[in-house]
Amino acid sequence: xxxxxxxxxxxxxxxxxxxxxxxxxxxxxxxxxxxxxxxxxxxxxxxxxxxxxxxxxxxxxxxxxxxxxxxxxxxxxxxxxxxxxxxxxxxxxxxxxxxxxxxxxxxxxxxxxxxxxxxxxxxxxxxxxxxxxxxxxxxxxxxxxxxxxxxxxxxxxxxxxxxxxxxxxxxxxxxxx
Numbered sequence: 001x002x003x004x005x006x007x008x009x010x011x012x013x014x015x016x017x018x019x020x021x022x023x024x025x026x027x028x029x030x031x032x033x034x035x036x037x038x039x040x041x042x043x044x045x046x047x048x049x050x051x052x053x054x055x056x057x058x059x060x061x062x063x064x065x066x067x068x069x070x071x072x073x074x075x076x077x078x079x080x081x082x083x084x085x086x087x088x089x090x091x092x093x094x095x096x097x098x099x100x101x102x103x104x105x106x107x108x109x110x111x112x113x114x115x116x117x118x119x120x121x122x123x124x125x126x127x128x129x130x131x132x133x134x135x136x137x138x139x140x141x142x143x144x145x146x147x148x149x150x151x152x153x154x155x156x157x158x159x160x161x162x163x164x165x166x167x168x169x170x171x172x173x174x175x176x177x
Contacts, residue, residue, distance in 0.1 A: 023047055024045035024059065025046060025049055025119065026044075026045055026119065027118065028043070028079065029116070030042040030114060030115075030116050030164060031114065031115045031117065033114070034110040034111070034112050040171065041063075041064070042063070043063045044062055044167070045063075046060045046061075046076075049119050049121065050121070051081070051083050051084040058080075060076035060080065062076075062170070064174060069174060082160075082166075083163060086118060086151045086156040086159055086163075087121055088121050089122050089123070091153070092151035092152065092153055093152030093156065094152050095134065095149055096149070096151075096152055097135075097148060098148040105142075105143035107144055109142075110144070111142065111144035111145040111146060112141035113138055113142075114139045114141070114168070115138045115149065116135070116136055116138065116160055117134060117135050118133070118134065120134040135147065136149055137150050137151070137163075137164060138150070139161075139164060
């Protein structure tokens with residue numbers, strides 16, 4: 001009976017690979033914001049939260065505003081590789097939220113910007129002890145946007161910026177279709 005059950009599970013996973021999407025975890029989330037309203041979200045999911053481990057069973061997916069999109073495996077691999085340097089305390093140097101100076105911004109209208117959130121991992125004795133979605137990088141579209149996040153280490157900032165640009169480019173490309 002156990003063997004029959006195992007064969008059935010394997011057949012279901014082979015014949016219906018999209019069923020594994022339900023088991024995926026949110027790894028990256030790019031939010032386009034206008035004041036306190038999220039106007040667009042691009043989400044990157046994977047079945048393993050640890051970017052240090054690689055497997056032939058790794059599966060990834062992307063969604064824009066809740067709609068699954070198909071991207072080349074090379075994009076998934078690039079996003080997974082880049083997130084390593086800004087997803088760990090030890091590699092990112094921590095995430096800082098800078099204070100906004102009290103200068104005069106004479107713009108009217110909403111504060112606009114982009115915030116990248118990542119599955120942020122804390123290690124202790126080579127084990128993940130904490131995993132949470134956390135803002136790691138932001139980019140203001142105007143001087144009113146108050147959310148300024150960035151990793152402390154420069155290579156982690158560059159990688160977070162690269163992820164933001166990849167996801168933003170996907171959004172622009174797919175918006176044209």
